[in-house]
Amino acid sequence: MRSVPEELVTTAGIEAVPAVRLDHVTKKFGDFTAVDDISLEVGENRFFALLGPSGCGKTTTLRIIGGFEEPTAGVVYLHGDDVTGLKPYRRPVNTVFQSYALFPHLTVWENVAFGLRRRRFDDAEIRRRVAEMLELVQLTGRENQKPGQLSGGQQQRVALARALINHPRVLLLDEPLGALDLKLRKEMQIELKRIQQEVGITFIHVTHDQEEAMTMADTIAVMNHGRIERLGSPTEIYEDPKTEFTASFLGASNLMEVQVVDGSAGRVALPGGDELRVPAGRLPAGERKAKVGVRPEKIRLVEPGSAVQGNTVTGRVVDASFIGVSTHYLVKTAPGQEMAVTVQNLEDHRFRPGDDVVCVWNPEHTFVVR
Amino acid sequence: MTTLTGRRPRWGRIGLIVYMVAAFVYLFTPVVLVIVFGFNDNRGRFNFTWVGFTWDHWRNVFFGETFGGVPGVFDALVSSLRLAFLSSLGATALGTFIALALVRYRFKGRSAANVALFLPMATPEVVMGSSLLALFIALRFPLGFPSLLVAHILFNISYVVVTVKARLQGFDRHLEEAAMDLYANEWETFRRVTLPMIMPGVFAAFLLGFALSFDDFIISNFVAGPTEVTFPLWIWGAAQRGIPPEVNVLGTLVFLTTVSLMLANILWQRRRA
Ligand SMILES: Nc1ncnc2c1ncn2[C@@H]1O[C@H](COP(=O)(O)OP(=O)(O)OP(=O)(O)O)[C@@H](O)[C@H]1O
Ligand SMILES: [Mg+2]
Secondary structure: OOOOOHHHHHHOOOOOOOOEEEEEEEEEEOOEEEEEEEEEEEOOOOEEEEEOOOOOOHHHHHHHHHOOOOOOEEEEEEOOEEOOOOOHHHOOEEEEEOOEOOOOOOOHHHHHHHHHHHOOOOHHHHHHHHHHHHHHOOOOOOOOOOHHHOOHHHHHHHHHHHHHOOOOOEEEEEOOOOOOOHHHHHHHHHHHHHHHHHHOOEEEEEEOOHHHHHHHOOEEEEEEOOEEEEEEOHHHHHHOOOOHHHHHHOOOOEEEEEEEEEOOOOEEEOOOOOEEEOOOOOOOOOOOEEEEEEOHHHOEEEOOOOOOOOEEEEEEEEEEEEOOOEEEEEEEEEOOEEEEEEEEOOOOOOOOOOOEEEEEEOHHHOEEEO | OHHHHHHOOHHHHHHHHHHHHHHHHHHHHHHHHHHHHOOEOOOOOOOOOOOOEOOHHHHHHHHOOOOOOOOOHHHHHHHHHHHHHHHHHHHHHHHHHHHHHHHHOOOOOHHHHHHHHHHHHHOOHHHHHHHHHHHHHHOOOOOOHHHHHHHHHHHHHHHHHHHHHHHHHOOOHHHHHHHHHOOOOHHHHHHHHHHHHHHHHHHHHHHHHHHHHHHOOHHHHHHOOOOOOOHHHHHHHHHHHOOOOHHHHHHHHHHHHHHHHHHHHHHHHHHHO
16 A cells, blocks of 8 residues: 655645645535635545544535535635636536435446536547446446446446546545445445546545545545544544544544643643653643543553553553453543553453553653644 | 135125226226217217117218218317317426426425415316406407417416426435536536436326316316317217217227327336336
């Protein structure tokens, strides 16, 4: 797999013209603000994911880019051109709809050929490209079937082929895998990623599944209540989510209220007095209080009195559950405060409920949230 | 299932069959009589008692000198077919777009429009016929084919709108967005996606309008004017002087045509599904 250097992600599109740029885009339905002042840039050939819970405005954002919804305020740029107010059929983007929206009265072949026909390509060219496209999505031989005769996964691939055949410069995908069962979903995730790398066009993929977003995308925008909470590469936003919402949306995390002892040195103290260290620069300047967090799988458990380095918090095991690849512990660290810890089963020794333990983790893995 | 029904008391089953047969006899006796009396070798002006079998009236209709030997019937039939075709076509075109607007858009006066469209169906035909006549006379609108056409389009529109609306209700808006996404403009989207998808509803609406118009007597009687005679008006006139069996033959032909059109429509829809 191609890995993306982190510094490239955040600066992508600044030198080059971004494939998609939203400039302070807002969409209101009556009094309700579905998209709230969003600005973002998606660089050329990126796999960009819009991730967020149901109703956060992902589909609306995508529809604004596709031209199905006019923003109440703000400007949409595609490759530097202002396309706000342009009809969908005048935009160099294509969409894979959440419900696929295949034309039920047309065959697979006619569905895939639809866009080229509207653009008056000649017949030989259309036939060649449809055959090529059906080959890419492995549907050769199904040309004359109607969408109703296909399985969910096959329909999904027809929808993809129907959009991709037009060589759009940006492909919009609205939860294209939502209707598939888990196994097919996993297969199609890999398949989509393969196709994106093969055809080399910008994908904007909407999903509410954080695992899907992290598997496929090279940049993720986490949305909540119509705003972008966090934008960055999967590792970046997972390791340093910056907001409480992002931290919990992307997986389990242990959050702790702390007092700032020395902000510039990254020193903070738990209510009990134990001191923790945080990577310098993560603490907001001038704040007396802060909230820090650490992921369960970053924590090790050791017996009290062991010589260890890093952040430590003492506690007592209240629950231990063995789940095969790892063991999940719940450690009570202070009255009313518990930490979840996930430990790989590398050693035979396991702690039991009631054991006194020390939770240890690398200060680098401590993040600060708002 | 089979063992259960097998053990049921026989009388229940027999009763059910008798009831069913009786219901169908009741429904179809008039139709059968119309067809049968087209073959009656009748005496005199009336055709109410069975005398004997003859092909004469059928031969008259197809090979008679003045089309059935009955003056005016051919013109009346043509007039009705023309009226039914044109009025249903006009009503289907207008009604389809009205239905689209009512289902698609939220606009001021939308619910008022819905009620207004329902009114012609609820108004008694005599009331509608007489007020239309009054209106045409007040406007000095030419009575005859033009006034018939306007009147028939008017009462057909409501039925078309109801029929097409039912078809549109389950229509997935995303299909039209998908078409626009694939470079089809508004007209191409309608032509390639919306219309083909609602076509069964539109076609059914056309057939319904055709049948309603072809069949209409009361409103036509008011607005037809002195010279235009539709098929139902002609039969009405003829019946006052005695009914020639050629009417039965024509009725049989109309009935067979309608039934075959309906069957064709059903088969067509089945093939599409
Ligand atoms: N046409 C509309 N009229 C009124 N409100 C709307 C309209 N479209 C969307 N909304 C509202 O805007 C909000 C965002 O909707 P949107 O479809 O963008 O959510 P989403 O993030 O795609 O959610 P999901 O994951 O459930 O698809 C929702 O609260 C929705 O009710
Ligand atoms: Mg959505």
